[in-house]
Every structure is written in structure tokens, then in C-alpha cells.
Amino acid sequence: MTLELPQQDISLRQIVEWGAEQFDAAGLYFGHGTDNALDELAWLVAHVLKLPLDYEGVDVERLLSDTEKSSILTLMEKRIQERKPLAYLIHEAWFYGLPFYVDERVLVPRSPIAELIADGFQPWLGDHNVGHILEIGAGSACIAIACALAFPNARVDAADISADAMDVARINQQRYELEDRLELIQSDLFSALQGRRYDIIVSNPPYVDAEDMASLPEEFRHEPELGLTAGQDGLELVIPMLAQASDYLNPDGILIVEVGNSQPALEQRFPEVPFMWLEFEYGGQGVFMLDAATLAKHRHEFEI
Secondary structure (H helix, E strand, O other): OOOOOOOOOOEHHHHHHHHHHHHHHOOOOOOOOOOOHHHHHHHHHHHHHOOOOOOOOOOOOOEOOHHHHHHHHHHHHHHHHHOOOHHHHHOOEEEOOEEEOOOOOOOOOOOOHHHHHHOOOOOOOOOOOOOEEEEEOOOOOHHHHHHHHHOOOOEEEEEEOOHHHHHHHHHHHHHOOOOOOEEEEEOOOOOOOOOOOEEEEEEOOOOEOHHHHHOOOHHHHHOOHHHOEOOOOOOOOHHHHHHHHHHHEEEEEEEEEEOHHHHHHHHHHOOOOOOEEOOOOOOOOOEEEEEHHHHHHOHHHHHO
């Protein structure tokens, strides 16, 4: 399709508002960095014009040049025609207030775990000194990198089964100059981590169950299925993670895992386990915390 502007002279504000109307009319799904058409257009325009995402200090009433208009329309048309998340079209997603390189080898970052990192995993971490952190299912390594920046004295391991994901993570590792403190490890859960112990293990693993996979909007079909699907109940990876985690945590260590819509299935599967479900100021749900002692106590249940 070819989009045509409503008038030749159009301001930055007007093209954002008009563009949002086009995105809504096209029936796009928003869930990969924004949750509505207006915010997505503002993000798209900011990227094209190299503006701050908050538009601070920007004259939104200035008229756009022909080149600017053409670039914006081209990207809008690709978003509508291809139904790809905008993050894949511009190879950038934001997490923890920072930009990360992404492409279709990894999921687009969108976890509420960023809020926990910003809070230093408090109050659950207490005054425990953090020396070693692990992210399982790292993908782009955005969580691992955010942890490395939040805990500048800690070493961080980022593990993922996908070699393609590790290649993307390496781009971001180099972008933030973390080669000395962030180690990228290709590993199926803990398989390549024998003998290592961590103060924090954090994971946003695949947790989409079969029913939800069948009904995902088209935008999600551009994401790697390996990063989404987790069996009939969404717990295919979470359960073995729970069974093994205590072997890799220090005595005062904690495990934090996002399971999203699979929360009810997990609670039903393990009714005796006291999962602590975390709350978020800026939205999000389905993230639990368990400490090392609790994981060890209930290990036999996870292994059944």
C-alpha cells in the first residue's frame, strides 16, 4: 500500500497524530515496546528524525522537509505491510531506559523485570553483597546488561541455548563495553554452567502455552518460536529450572522468573510452594521470586 499525506505542509505533531490514525485503521497490534498507535508513531518519528524519545526541547509544530516526510512514510508502509514489530524494522528496542540492538533472532525486550533491576532487587535481596549474576534465556542480553550496569562490582553470565541469540547479545555486550564483566555462554538451562554459583538468577524464559501460541497476533510470528513456546502448559522450561536452581545459587541467593500468563498453571502444579508474586508500579504480572532455601526444600516436588 502507498500512504498519502493529508496535506503538503505538515508538522511533526500532525504527522504523528495522522500516522497513529493510519496504524489504528490498519489493525496493527502493539505490544513490542508500545501499547498504542500514538506512542508507536512518536517512537517511529523520533527514530527517523533522531529525536529524544520524550521529545524534550523539540518544536513539534515545525514543518517537515520532503525528505523527512518520505522517510517516515516509507517506514510506516513497511510496518503496515509486513506486520513486523517496529523494533525489528529499526533494529532497536528500549529496556531499562537504554537502547538495545535487536533483530528477528531474538525476542523484542518487554519484561517488567527492568523495574526490579532499577530497584536493585530490593527488598528481597536485603544487604547481601552481589558478586555474580546469571540470566537464563538471555536473548539480546538486555536483562544481563542492565544487571551489570546496576551492579557495577558484579560479574554477570548471560546464557542462551541459541547461537543466533548469542550473536545478537555480543553486539549489545560490545555496545556497552562489558566484555570484561559479562560472559556470554551458549547453554541449555544450566548445562554449561557446572560448578558456578550465583547471588541472583533471573530469567524471562519461553512460557507461552499451546492455546496462547495458537492465538498470537501476526506481529509475534516474526519472533523466534524458540523464545516463546513452552509446551502445553507453558512450563516446559520453568520446571527443570526450578528443580536445578538451588545447585547454582549461593545460600542467600534468589531466583526471579517471569512466567506471564502461565502463573495459574504453575500455582496449580505446585500448590505447596510459596511463590512470591511480585507487583510492579508500571505494569506487568506473572513474575515470582524464590530464595535458595525454599528451592532446596521443595526440590523433590519439582523433580517428580
